[in-house]
Amino acid sequence: MIRCLECDARITIPKDVIEGEIVSCPDCGAAYEVYKESDNFQIRPARIEGEDWGE
Amino acid sequence: MKISMVYDYVRWEEKSIIEAAKRKNVELQLVNPTDLYFDLNDNGLKSKFGDVVLQRCVSYFRNLHLTALLESKGLKVVNCFNAILTAGNKLFCTLKLMNAGVPMPKTMVSFSTKGSLRALDELGYPAIMKPTIGSWGRLISLVKDSDSAQAICEHREHLSPLYQIYYLQELVKRPPRDIRCFVIGDRAVAAIYRVSTTGDWRTNTARGAKAVNCPITNELEDLCVKAAKAIGDGIFGVDCMESPDGLVVHEVNHTIEFKNTVPATGVDIPGLIIDYLMEVAK
Numbered sequence: 001m002i003r004c005l006e007c008d009a010r011i012t013i014p015k016d017v018i019e020g021e022i023v024s025c026p027d028c029g030a031a032y033e034v035y036k037e038s039d040n041f042q043i044r045p046a047r048i049e050g051e052d053w054g055e
Numbered sequence: 056m057k058i059s060m061v062y063d064y065v066r067w068e069e070k071s072i073i074e075a076a077k078r079k080n081v082e083l084q085l086v087n088p089t090d091l092y093f094d095l096n097d098n099g100l101k102s103k104f105g106d107v108v109l110q111r112c113v114s115y116f117r118n119l120h121l122t123a124l125l126e127s128k129g130l131k132v133v134n135c136f137n138a139i140l141t142a143g144n145k146l147f148c149t150l151k152l153m154n155a156g157v158p159m160p161k162t163m164v165s166f167s168t169k170g171s172l173r174a175l176d177e178l179g180y181p182a183i184m185k186p187t188i189g190s191w192g193r194l195i196s197l198v199k200d201s202d203s204a205q206a207i208c209e210h211r212e213h214l215s216p217l218y219q220i221y222y223l224q225e226l227v228k229r230p231p232r233d234i235r236c237f238v239i240g241d242r243a244v245a246a247i248y249r250v251s252t253t254g255d256w257r258t259n260t261a262r263g264a265k266a267v268n269c270p271i272t273n274e275l276e277d278l279c280v281k282a283a284k285a286i287g288d289g290i291f292g293v294d295c296m297e298s299p300d301g302l303v304v305h306e307v308n309h310t311i312e313f314k315n316t317v318p319a320t321g322v323d324i325p326g327l328i329i330d331y332l333m334e335v336a337k
């Protein structure tokens with residue numbers, strides 16, 4: 001079970017999730033990046049914007 | 056045929072490209088390089104990555120350096136290193152466009168506060184100050200007088216040396232919108248007006264501008280394909296403004312976002328990207 005680090009709400013990871021995908025907490029809207037650790041998906045706070053980000 | 060997509064964050068665009076590959080029965084290998092490492096002596100990268108690599112890293116420096124590595128190992132990367140290097144730097148991009156005869160706003164560059172103030176005196180106020188690297192309208196300033204210009208320059212002196220390259224441009228008298236035209240290979244495939252709706256003078260959709268379908272005229276297509284070709288072969292977003300003297304190009308983008316463009320235009324940009332990669336891979 002993955003819980004939001006901000007508000008402790010339950011976050012459901014989509015079945016077709018891809019590493020690097022951004023998911024949001026359904027309750028507080030906090031954004032998380034999905035990453036893989038020992039074959040399991042985990043979340044960490046998403047970096048919203050970097051100095052060199054963009055198109 | 057195998058295509059790889061390198062990415063660091065999965066946005067709407069990456070998901071739509073994955074879906075388009077599935078629809079077209081194209082094998083698309085996904086590679087997130089963020090936590091990987093690459094042995095520069097490894098000459099087997101070509102077999103791991105396949106026929107062609109689509110570069111989708113949102114971080115410009117990661118994008119650029121990884122592309123340099125992949126190309127050095129003989130891989131075809133879209134877009135190529137030179138195109139990313141050029142399009143990712145407003146000054147390099149402007150020099151290429153001007154040399155190709157692409158109409159642009161009057162632009163100056165300087166390397167100090169003093170030089171910038173002198174350049175702005177010649178350009179006239181109001182004018183635009185931009186960092187040479189950066190996207191989504193970050194740190195782009197509308198400078199209305201020399202006092203505000205001096206304040207911005209003094210702030211920049213305390214930032215990275217990149218911000219002490221002062222790229223200065225005339226403020227083009229345009230309607231409250233600009234045009235983003237998507238060029239894939241030799242064709243302009245879609246275009247949108249980016250209409251400022253928030254009162255912000257900048258028209259980046261990242262700043263809330265609304266995307267509205269823009270008809271692709273012969274004039275627009277010729278100009279945008281010419282601008283894209285000045286940067287290289289590949290997939291580009293060409294930004295233009297409607298000046299009193301006709302269209303001018305102010306930017307070419309190398310790793311395009313299109314989540315607002317697909318619904319506004321109905322054009323299957325991710326599908327066209329996959330088609331283009333297949334052509335390149337042949």
